[in-house]
Amino acid sequence: MSWIARSPDQLGAIIRNLRERRGLSQTDLAELAGARQEMVSIIERGHDGAKIAVILDLLRALDTDLTVAPRSGSNGDILDVF
Numbered sequence: 001m002s003w004i005a006r007s008p009d010q011l012g013a014i015i016r017n018l019r020e021r022r023g024l025s026q027t028d029l030a031e032l033a034g035a036r037q038e039m040v041s042i043i044e045r046g047h048d049g050a051k052i053a054v055i056l057d058l059l060r061a062l063d064t065d066l067t068v069a070p071r072s073g074s075n076g077d078i079l080d081v082f
Helices: 008-021 026-033 037-044 052-061
Strands: none
Touching: 008 026, 008 037, 008 052, 026 037, 026 052, 037 052
């Protein structure tokens, strides 16, 4: 299964959903990822100041990969980002 996240709110909701599906508390996930429970809460609430390294650690702990793909209808040229 895959999900699309285009905002911190959406990414936080995905992480929360994955955590809950695995029956983990925020504290459990934090311990698995080497993070603080408070940071898990901040990310799940969609705070836009979260460090990408912590998000990647959470995704790793949830046995999930982050994939970057062009949006539908895009030609996929990386230069479009700049």
